Amino acid sequence: MTRIAFLGLGHMGLPMARNLVAAGHEVHGFDLVPAVIEAAGAAGIPIASSGADAATDADAVITMFPAGRHVLDAYQDGLLAAARPGTLFIESSTIAVHEAQAAHGLAVEAGHRNVDAPVSGGVVGAENGTLAFMVGGSEEDFAVALPLLEVMGKRIVHCGGPGLGQxxxxxxxxxxxxxxxxxxxxxxxxxxxxxxxxxxxxxxxxxxxxxxxxxxxxxxxxxxxxxxxxxxxxxxxxxxxxxxxxxxxxxxxxxxxxxxxxxxxxxxxxxxxxxxxxxxxxxxxxxxxxxxxxx
Incomplete structure (x- = not known):
């Protein structure tokens, strides 16, 4: 069992998090939208007081945010600092290539692993665990992320180095x-x-x-x-x-x-x-x- 912080529990994030729970992982979530928080709680996903709080004891942190600025702000505003050294950060938002590369640099500088892993397949794919993941990062970090991605997706492709998933x-x-x-x-x-x-x-x-x-x-x-x-x-x-x-x-x-x-x-x-x-x-x-x- 892996302890996972899942940040961003909207239309895509919540069903992805549910699939991780169904596979036996311990998932702690965070979102800013009250209705989303309520839905996550109803799905049996504990909600932390902040993203940093969710990440504190996590083995992996998955982010599913609206835009690149949200990812970079979260990374710089305490998320990376709160996580244990060597935590795997899976960035599944759809953001610019240069933003994904900047996020990777911040994570590595803070002593963590990082892959960009945007998805295709929509809400139906998220619900059914049949998403496609396009992954950028090192071979080693991809190997660590793969078991979690396989829970949420059906086709996972390692596209190359940081940013190439995006x-x-x-x-x-x-x-x-x-x-x-x-x-x-x-x-x-x-x-x-x-x-x-x-x-x-x-x-x-x-x-x-x-x-x-x-x-x-x-x-x-x-x-x-x-x-x-x-x-x-x-x-x-x-x-x-x-x-x-x-x-x-x-x-x-x-x-x-x-x-x-x-x-x-x-x-x-x-x-x-x-x-x-x-x-x-x-x-x-x-x-x-x-x-x-x-x-």
Whole structure:
């Protein structure tokens, strides 16, 4: 049994923490949102008075925060100092590559292990323990983190040194955003040409256009009963989060002088979607803005 401090118990963090408890680990949580704290308590996860308090006797500290500044602030404001020497820090937020590398440097300087391990798979993956983890860090630290990641995920890939888990995540989400837009545009075009949704799905899902954005996250109701389109685009993965991740992709594009026209366009479209009514809707809901000419 490992004692784990899990900081950030929102839509993703809480089911991930539950899976760790179900696997026999001792989990102590912390979050700033009263409703989240109540839900964690109902799930049998003790809530510490602070992140530092949760980390004091932990073997591993997992952070799942909204942005990189929250990670760096927590690391510098007592979290690293509170932990025992050699504690494993697993940073599972989605943050910029340079922020992940800065967090790694702070952790190592304080005498700890650290990996960046952002996730893919959404709330359903978190609940089912089928997340994909993209991990950056040393071989030794990856080996230590792997047994815990395997409880929460189905596919764990060591992507290289510090920050490269975040690099893989930003590249993955750029592909995802571009493909989701393409699928949405295809359905809108099909509608205007007189195609039934099911007919278009039956063709493309078995042809060269097949992709996750179609077969799992189909943006129209009907063909995939479990897709967010069948529950009024309740996320899932919210448009605001996709816009945030594409902002990180844009940073990386500009820092590396990469000619990524589709990535830039996807960032523009999702920024507009999130600025409207898409912030709290699943990112596949961008089809409604495409249909109405709002993006």
């Amino acid at each position: 690099a893989a995540k930003v590249c993955n989400n750029m592909v995802l955003a571009v493909s989701q837009i393409a699928v949405a545009e295809a359905f809108v075009l099909g509608e205007r040409l007189g195609l039934e949704h099911q007919a278009l799905f039956d063709v493309v899902s078995q042809a060269s256009g097949q992709c996750w954005s179609l077969t799992t996250n189909c943006p129209v109701p009907g063909p995939v009963p479990t897709s967010p389109a069948n529950r009024n685009y309740q996320p899932g993965f919210a448009g605001a989060l996709m816009a945030k991740d594409l902002g990180l992709a844009l940073q990386a594009i500009e820092q590396t002088s990469t000619d990524a026209k589709m990535g830039r366009l996807a960032q523009e479209l999702y920024a507009a979607f999130a600025a409207g009514d898409g912030a709290g809707r699943d990112f596949s809901g961008i089809i409604t803005d495409i249909r109405d000419g709002r993006v």
